[in-house]
Amino acid sequence: MSKSKRALIQITLSLILAVVAGVLIFKWTSGVSTKAPVAQVAKTVPVVVAKADMTRGIKLTSDMVEVREFTADSRPTGAFAKLEDLEGRVLNQAVGVNEAVTAMKLADESVIGGGVSALIEPGKRAMAVKGNEVMGLSGFVRPGDRVDVIVTLTVGKDDDPVTKLVLERVKVIATGTQLTPPNEEGKTASVDVYTLELTPPQSERLALAATQGTLHFALRNEQDEENILTTGSTIPKTLAALRPMSNVVHVKRKPAEQVEVITGTARHSVKF
Secondary structure, eight states: OOHHHHHHHHHHHHHHHHHHHHHHHHHHHHTSOOSOOOOOOOOEEEEEEESSOBOTTOBOOGGGEEEEEEEGGGOOTTBOSOGGGSTTOBBSSOBOTTOBOBGGGBOOTTOOSOSGGGGSOTTOEEEEEEOOTTTTGGGTOOTTOEEEEEEEEEETTTTEEEEEEEEEEEEEEEETTBSSOOSSTTOOOOOSEEEEEEOHHHHHHHHHHHHHSEEEEEEEOTTOOOOOOOOOEEHHHHHHTTOOOOSOOOOOOOOOOEEEEEETTEEEEEEO
């Protein structure tokens, strides 16, 4: 067989094998779906959110809120699905725009009116006292802060002045007519009236202190829960503060003891 015939046979066999392989590959790939898998649409649930920023103490109406779709895993705990579930409810916390209104941010259902009364804890009372810039720390005492109340008054027949801490960690509900702190960070709220949240016994104590003496507020850190007991400060105690100790030590000597000794007809005294 000539070389040309041998080459022709090899080329023919190669073509046949290539065609067979192409047919097999085509049949195999035709059985595999070329369509991309359809992305699964996340399931959503309705959640009631605020249309605008709302301060605490506000009584909700249907035009203040709207329903938005949230994914099931992003739905806040205690969220509501229907507008009518929030009709007439009162906020006890501020809610921002597009923020979900949850059960934790609402006053009890028995509270039907907004304002300060919705912010008072059960068993406590709201009481206002007249203040000034000094008492309010130049306006840095704001709603939500905790303060100690200090009173200066006179006692005894001589009307001696005494200053005493009488209330601790009292919550400031409102400053003037403001129920929430100013929106701007660092902005002060200097007013003439401060509304505090107190127990009935604390209310009596504050009423007496406010009518008989001069009040001062001492602003506390929110996380400072330590109870402090004081004996009060008088003029002598105040003047004695930071006074240096005397270096002279005074030793009180006992009076000498005297004994009379008799020896026969002789007498003499001995002191020791």
